[in-house]
Amino acid sequence: MSTILTYIAISDGKLKRSSLEVLSHCKSLADASGASCEAVVIDANASSFVDGIQKYGASKVHVVEDPIFKNHMNTPLLKALSKVMASVNPSVFAFASTEGTKDVLGALAANQNAAVIADVASFELIDGGVKAKRPVMAAKIMNNTEAKSEKVLVSVRSGSYDLNESLESAEVVNVDFSMDDSEMKSTLREIISASGDTIDLNEAEAIVAAGRGVKDEEGKALISELASVLKAGIGASRALTESGVYDPSLQIGQTGKVVSPQLYIAVGISGAIQHVAGMANSKVIVAINKDPDAPIFEVADYGIVGDLYKVLPPFIEEIKKIKG
Amino acid sequence: MKFYICIKMVPDVYAPLQIKEGELIMDADRMVLNAYDASAVEEALVLKEKHGGEVEVVCIGPAKASETIRKALAMGADKATHILATGDEEYDSASYAKILSAFFKDKEYDVIGLGKQSQDTDSGLTGSMVAEHLSLPYTTNAVGLEVENGNLVVKRQGDSGQEMIELPTPCAVTCSNDMNDPRIPNLKGIMASKRKPIDQVEISSLGIDETELQADTKVTSYEEKPARQAGKKYEGEAEEVAREVAQLLDTEANVL
Ligand SMILES: Cc1cc2nc3c(=O)[nH]c(=O)nc-3n(C[C@H](O)[C@H](O)[C@H](O)COP(=O)(O)OP(=O)(O)OC[C@H]3O[C@@H](n4cnc5c(N)ncnc54)[C@H](O)[C@@H]3O)c2cc1C
Ligand SMILES: Nc1ncnc2c1ncn2[C@@H]1O[C@H](COP(=O)(O)O)[C@@H](O)[C@H]1O
Numbered sequence: 001m002s003t004i005l006t007y008i009a010i011s012d013g014k015l016k017r018s019s020l021e022v023l024s025h026c027k028s029l030a031d032a033s034g035a036s037c038e039a040v041v042i043d044a045n046a047s048s049f050v051d052g053i054q055k056y057g058a059s060k061v062h063v064v065e066d067p068i069f070k071n072h073m074n075t076p077l078l079k080a081l082s083k084v085m086a087s088v089n090p091s092v093f094a095f096a097s098t099e100g101t102k103d104v105l106g107a108l109a110a111n112q113n114a115a116v117i118a119d120v121a122s123f124e125l126i127d128g129g130v131k132a133k134r135p136v137m138a139a140k141i142m143n144n145t146e147a148k149s150e151k152v153l154v155s156v157r158s159g160s161y162d163l164n165e166s167l168e169s170a171e172v173v174n175v176d177f178s179m180d181d182s183e184m185k186s187t188l189r190e191i192i193s194a195s196g197d198t199i200d201l202n203e204a205e206a207i208v209a210a211g212r213g214v215k216d217e218e219g220k221a222l223i224s225e226l227a228s229v230l231k232a233g234i235g236a237s238r239a240l241t242e243s244g245v246y247d248p249s250l251q252i253g254q255t256g257k258v259v260s261p262q263l264y265i266a267v268g269i270s271g272a273i274q275h276v277a278g279m280a281n282s283k284v285i286v287a288i289n290k291d292p293d294a295p296i297f298e299v300a301d302y303g304i305v306g307d308l309y310k311v312l313p314p315f316i317e318e319i320k321k322i323k324g
Numbered sequence: 325m326k327f328y329i330c331i332k333m334v335p336d337v338y339a340p341l342q343i344k345e346g347e348l349i350m351d352a353d354r355m356v357l358n359a360y361d362a363s364a365v366e367e368a369l370v371l372k373e374k375h376g377g378e379v380e381v382v383c384i385g386p387a388k389a390s391e392t393i394r395k396a397l398a399m400g401a402d403k404a405t406h407i408l409a410t411g412d413e414e415y416d417s418a419s420y421a422k423i424l425s426a427f428f429k430d431k432e433y434d435v436i437g438l439g440k441q442s443q444d445t446d447s448g449l450t451g452s453m454v455a456e457h458l459s460l461p462y463t464t465n466a467v468g469l470e471v472e473n474g475n476l477v478v479k480r481q482g483d484s485g486q487e488m489i490e491l492p493t494p495c496a497v498t499c500s501n502d503m504n505d506p507r508i509p510n511l512k513g514i515m516a517s518k519r520k521p522i523d524q525v526e527i528s529s530l531g532i533d534e535t536e537l538q539a540d541t542k543v544t545s546y547e548e549k550p551a552r553q554a555g556k557k558y559e560g561e562a563e564e565v566a567r568e569v570a571q572l573l574d575t576e577a578n579v580l
Contacts, residue, residue, distance in 0.1 A: 102440075109449065249486070312566070318567040
């Protein structure tokens with residue numbers, strides 16, 4: 001029987017929702033094709049996540065637990081992934097497309113002599129491999145890509161699949177792992193974290209995103225207030241992460257993150273294709289821009305033409321009223 | 325430090341395009357230097373200016389890619405290797421990674437720099453593949469590079485924060501365009517680029533089995549994205565439209 005394996009990413013001590021989305025999809029593929037649906041979790045506290053994982057249908061969870069996985073480092077992660085992959089021998093190994101995944105995916109494919117399709121919007125099984133849809137040309141169009149190989153790695157954009165619970169009591173396989181210092185190829189010196197209370201943009205239900213139109217502290221304060229009444233995450237265009245106004249982790253777009261919240265409010269953002277590439281899958285898009293011809297209006301469900309400094313205060317006030 | 329920067333010629337994402345019966349039709353003349361690679365070149369030039377060394381660019385591509393190579397030379401790279409492809413091969417990231425690795429096998433260098441992804445396909449695979457083939461320490465998505473005591477110190481953008489990683493040389497690193505604004509070549513640079521050497525290399529001379537280069541992945545067709553309908557634009561008095569849209573988000577869109 002073939003196996004579809006899903007890598008479950010842990011970030012800031014939590015299961016990444018995007019990994020569970022991928023697992024949900026893999027479970028349905030496995031059920032339809034008679035394959036076994038398995039998962040692997042690699043973390044300093046990996047075993048504590050088994051309960052959360054089996055809820056989404058994995059019949060076996062491979063657990064690699066070692067203090068070395070407290071922070072992301074590609075050498076140990078690659079070693080663990082290679083080891084699990086070699087022993088499970090999955091026909092498909094699926095990942096959520098996080099920065100952690102992007103750091104090792106190509107290397108794992110080279111190491112395991114597997115075919116790989118990165119950053120897909122959807123994928124399915126075909127005879128002898130995998131077929132996927134990928135956004136290309138700054139997400140202006142899609143292509144269909146096929147990988148024919150006994151082993152295929154695939155990484156999936158967040159928000160591509162819905163969570164789907166289907167409780168299994170998974171068999172737990174503890175994987176032996178050790179690594180000594182001499183094997184470490186690089187050193188992690190320091191982690192510079194984004195400002196404290198940030199919401200994971202990949203998981204946010206609502207996002208307020210600021211662009212170059214937000215010029216000063218007053219503008220930033222309005223963005224923060226709107227985000228707080230909506231319990232939204234704050235994102236930013238490249239114009240503002242580049243100039244240091246917002247933390248680089250908050251950049252949304254081709255270079256930054258791909259997000260798909262229920263509500264996306266673009267404030268003072270022109271709508272360059274590279275920005276739109278990261279947010280066009282949001283369910284409802286609101287744009288606030290003083291230029292009636294700004295391209296962002298082409299993707300917005302609700303476009304407010306106006307000066308953000310004049311629009312935001314009554315907009316925030318009205319939302320506060322509605323929220324009671 | 326000796327830097328090799330891998331640069332790719334890619335289609336300009338701003339060029340008009342059309343899809344006919346699953347085929348992508350666009351102007352084959354509108355090709356550019358991949359933006360992420362331009363950032364890698366820029367950073368190598370800055371480090372060379374500070375610490376000395378040499379910056380060589382390597383490009384696998386058809387004859388036309390010499391324009392892309394000239395651009396990097398005009399920015400200030402010292403020399404170039406052009407690994408000739410016909411342009412008709414259906415290579416994927418894995419194929420390019422194998423060719424690059426074969427090229428680097430007997431070379432001496434401190435840092436191999438690449439872009440974090442190709443801006444047309446966003447694959448982002450080649451860098452870590454090359455590192456794995458050559459057993460090099462590496463990191464990806466760099467937003468800052470420094471040289472300290474002969475090591476490369478990389479600031480990389482991770483999922484939630486930035487990580488400072490120290491790599492011994494030789495090593496590989498993939499670069500984000502968040503690292504810098506690549507310089508625009510000036511006239512002097514453009515003139516100088518014409519005198520800089522471009523070494524042309526045939527893939528067959530690199531000692532790789534051609535069948536190994538056959539791509540495992542294949543693009544079978546292109547299609548339009550499900551179009552997003554532009555919604556309604558609300559113009560007029562700021563206070564009024566702001567309140568109206570807020571109401572609609574509640575009653576019509578149901579997202580509040
Ligand atoms: C390879 C590559 C990758 C890239 N990746 C990304 C990415 O991941 N994310 C990203 O965002 N960009 C990315 N970019 C950059 C992108 O092309 C744009 O330069 C950037 O998105 C512009 O940001 P902006 O819309 O905030 O600024 P601008 O384009 O300058 O737009 C500012 C907007 O604010 C409006 N405005 C000004 N004042 C006000 C006011 N008072 N009230 C209301 N509206 C106002 C203006 O009308 C204008 O439309 C990338 C570019 C390249 C080449
Ligand atoms: N044909 C090529 N010639 C030189 N470098 C390349 C080539 N293809 C890919 N690269 C390098 O690999 C990076 C990532 O490529 P990709 O895996 O296609 O996203 C690019 O930014 C380049 O630095």
